[in-house]
Amino acid sequence: MGEARHLEQFPLHLATNGQALELDRFTGKPDWYESYEQEFAIDGAAGRLVSWHSFVSSWDMWEMHPGGDEIVLCVGGVIELVQEVDGHLQLTHLSAGQWVVNKAGVWHTANLDQGSTATCVFITSGLGTRHRSR
Numbered sequence: 001m002g003e004a005r006h007l008e009q010f011p012l013h014l015a016t017n018g019q020a021l022e023l024d025r026f027t028g029k030p031d032w033y034e035s036y037e038q039e040f041a042i043d044g045a046a047g048r049l050v051s052w053h054s055f056v057s058s059w060d061m062w063e064m065h066p067g068g069d070e071i072v073l074c075v076g077g078v079i080e081l082v083q084e085v086d087g088h089l090q091l092t093h094l095s096a097g098q099w100v101v102n103k104a105g106v107w108h109t110a111n112l113d114q115g116s117t118a119t120c121v122f123i124t125s126g127l128g129t130r131h132r133s134r
Contacts, residue, residue, distance in 0.1 A: 007052035010054040013040050013050040014123075026051070037127055045104075053080065055084065058111045062132045068125025070102040077118035080111040087098045094120075109134055 005022060011035070013021045026032060040047050045067030052075075062084070072081060074094035081100055083090045084107040092100050102108045104125065112118055 007050065008054070011049060011051040014050060015040070015044075016043045016046045016098055023049075028117045033126070033129070041127065045125045045127060047127070049122070049124045049126070051124070052119065053122065055110065055112055055115060056117050057114075059109045059134065061134050062107045062109045064105060064130050065102065065125055065129065066105055066128045068104050068127075070125065071121075071123040072102060073099040073121040073123070075119050075121055078104075078113070079118035079120060081108060082111060083108045087128050094118075107132070126132055 009025055011023045011026055013023055015021060022078070023036065036049065054076075072094065074096055076091060076096050078095045081092045081094060081102075083092070083102060094100060110118075
């Protein structure tokens with residue numbers, strides 16, 4: 001047992017041995033993610049990054065997780081998840097308490113109405129995550 005942490009500042013890694021491991025303070029910078037991937041590569045696609053993000057605007061990029069699925073759980077506000085499946089866009093509106101799965105290999109992004117805020121928890125098989133411009 002330890003002191004309470006906020007998931008937005010201190011994400012977790014769910015290891016394949018059953019441990020929940022606190023990660024370094026989240027910076028959002030590419031080197032943070034690179035460090036995470038290097039440290040937990042041994043868990044492969046079965047390891048999970050658990051993170052919390054708040055958004056005030058639509059995403060400016062697409063992302064894709066090639067090794068495994070990602071759960072997106074909306075905990076506040078409303079967000080529209082956009083998934084590119086077989087060349088077609090699928091739109092899913094999420095509000096607090098609702099979740100959706102980004103399947104492995106599916107490119108996804110998100111939209112927010114202007115002036116709104118959304119907060120989501122992500123449980124991600126993040127190794128090898130790729131990005132592209134929107």
